[in-house]
Amino acid sequence: MTNPFREYAWGSTAAFSRLFGWDVAPNPQAEMWMGAHPTGASLVEIGPGETLALDALLAQRPELLGASGQRFGELPFLMKVLSASKPLSIQVHPTADQAKAGFEAEEAEGIPLESRVRCYPDVHHKPELIVALTDFAALSGFRRHTEAASELSSVQALAEERGHGGPALREVLSTVQDQLERQDYAAALEYILASGQKQSAEAARALHALVQETETAPDRLGSAAWDTLTRITEHFPGDPGIFVAMLLNRVDLRPGEAIFLPAGNLHAYLGGAGVEVMANSDNVLRGGLTSKHIDARALIDVADTQVLDAPGCAPELVTRGELAYRPPFEEFALTRFSVEAHGDVKSRRLVDAPGILLCTGGKLTVLADPAGEGPAHVTLGPGESVFLAPGEAIRFGGDIGTTAYLASAPDAVQAGR
Incomplete structure (x- = not known):
């Protein structure tokens, strides 16, 4: 996949260079999006030299959503790599009902979807999970x-x-x-x-x-x-x-540690890089620490002002080199794979759901098992990703130290044949 970037002020020109060994960017890069959100869909290679936006591909071929995606009517999650070189906004995300009401109200007011004062560009809630790739500092929930x-x-x-x-x-x-x-x-x-x-x-x-x-x-x-x-x-x-x-809990994550953020959780990220997965939404209400649009009243209406413990998400050890992050959301889960020995090849299959596989370190070789309509194999370097169709069986491995993250529906990732 070819993935779009968001160039926000809190990013940096060197952030992804440090993460993945890429060239320094001409403009500050803050987020790399992997998914089918209409304001920033990934491009998928569908043939030699031919690409198609992932949202358009899924509209043409809804079977690629699997049973999980078809229940939501779209790819239900959005995956990102986020790298913050400075604090980003104090913010909160709405519930599904709040998102629908907010979207309809802004549509009725005639606010364009691309307007900077738009708070609700879609009708979805936005629960999210972030797993640290570097030391990561955040604020989360009232203490x-x-x-x-x-x-x-x-x-x-x-x-x-x-x-x-x-x-x-x-x-x-x-x-x-x-x-x-x-x-x-x-x-x-x-x-x-x-x-x-x-x-x-x-x-x-x-x-x-x-x-x-x-x-x-x-x-x-x-x-x-x-x-x-x-x-x-x-x-x-x-x-x-x-x-x-x-007033918020300070949370310091080491690489591999994670927190999840349900609707209403007031939070801000202070610095660091991580893999984020969230519902397929860009609904954000901001209250400060940003040059973007601030709607304090909207944030106040949505924020959960109860005392909240920082919602850590400890991963479950599935097998050697495989950790599963399972926040209490129905749209997604995240699995981390690492190659820990020579010849360590993993066979996995996605049951009734698509997935996005991201390499974060080393060189990951992914082979279709058996070869289907797509390429028989693909090699991913750091920061590169591939879309996986429902039911697709794959084998993948690499040099010792190679790491990858797979976003899909909860319980969709199963051992291959």
Whole structure:
């Protein structure tokens, strides 16, 4: 497949070069999309020198969706490689009902699908999973009220001590702490992003000045908390979203570790690279830390303001060199394969569902078993991918250390014949 890129400001020209050994890009690259989303479908080679967009191919040949895809009426998942060199937006994704209502409302208003102010370009919810390829830092879900209140208190004390405790910062921190004492994250979110947005922006500038003048992490704040403040204020010095960030769980992933994000989970990625799989949607409501369109009221309406533990997704060891990530979503699961010995060849078959196989390291040789209507074999280098039809039996292997990820429907990946 030939896959499109999204060139967002939080990407970099060298991100995919570092990941996959490619040439440095002329523009910042943030995401590589693999799938059939109409705003960024992959191109599939259907013959020598002939390609077709995957969404068009599936429309022509719906049998390639399998029973799983036909139940959704389309390829139900979108796979990405994401690489963030700086924090990206505080955001939330809607439920299926919220997505449908939002899409219909924006259609009725006549907002073009390609408009930058569009929040709902499709009718689907967007649960997602991300597996770290590098060390990966994220914020996910509101943490315990007492933890957030304690951190705000430490920041306030530090600001007063260093001469940055101006009236705006004192007012914002005091107001939010009062709301946390009442265990009311909904009120805190509304104040920071809406009714108190002007004060919060002024307070954010004061916080930026404090961080700039403090060279090392102060003892009163943990290293992770200080890292969050440093990363965000460096790139968004007057953004009220910094105060929302301080209310969320900090999650640090090592390569191979994962989190899943259901609808309503307020989150932001701070930096790192990973493989993402999500429902086939691009519905995102943003509340800060971005140059893109922000709709704070829409985000407030959708965000889950209950205390949430960071939703880790520990993989299940299927067999040697095979890990399965199974978040509680019906659209997709993800399997990681690694070659750990010479001659390690895996035989797998997709039952009633298509899949996308992505090589992330080494050289992966994929052979049809037996050869069908497509090519008998294909060799994938890092960052290259192939679309697999339902029922297709394949064998694949490579040099020791070769790694690959296979996205498909839950329980679709089974041992081959």
